Amino acid sequence: MVRAILRNLVSGPIAVQMRRFVVVGAFTAGIQMGLLWLFVDAAGINYLVGATIAIEITIVLSYVFNNAWTFEASQNTGTVDYLVGLLKTNLVRGTAIPIQLGVLYALVEWAGIMYLVGNAVAIFVSGLYRFALDSQWTWG
Secondary structure: OHHHHHHHHHOOOOHHHHHHHHHHHHHHHHHHHHHHHHHHHHOOOOHHHHHHHHHHHHHHHHHHHHHHHHOHHHOOOOHHHHHHHHHHHHHHHHHHHHHHHHHHHHHHHHOOOOHHHHHHHHHHHHHHHHHHHHHHHHOO
């Protein structure tokens, strides 16, 4: 499965879309990491609570960029379509939150990895899941 995904980044019917999704994801992952650091180290919030808040903020940001650029051929236009798409992506990405938080928790608590490193791994793991569902349902 991973080989097929990597192959699709180079060629295939969804190559451009997947590359754009990765670019948007990397950008918003950086924002999520910065927010998480601010919430945990600057504000003293528990890392799981901080991660949840940071994830939700970047869900909205990701939708804006993905709708405008990644899925421009099938983008949601008009107020109702745009808001329905935002709701759909929140449902898709909302179901990925337990995956991301579970991976984060396991890496921090059981493997003793620093929370920011664990979050980066968790973003990657849940990103594969999010792309599969978003590309088929939110913009499919």
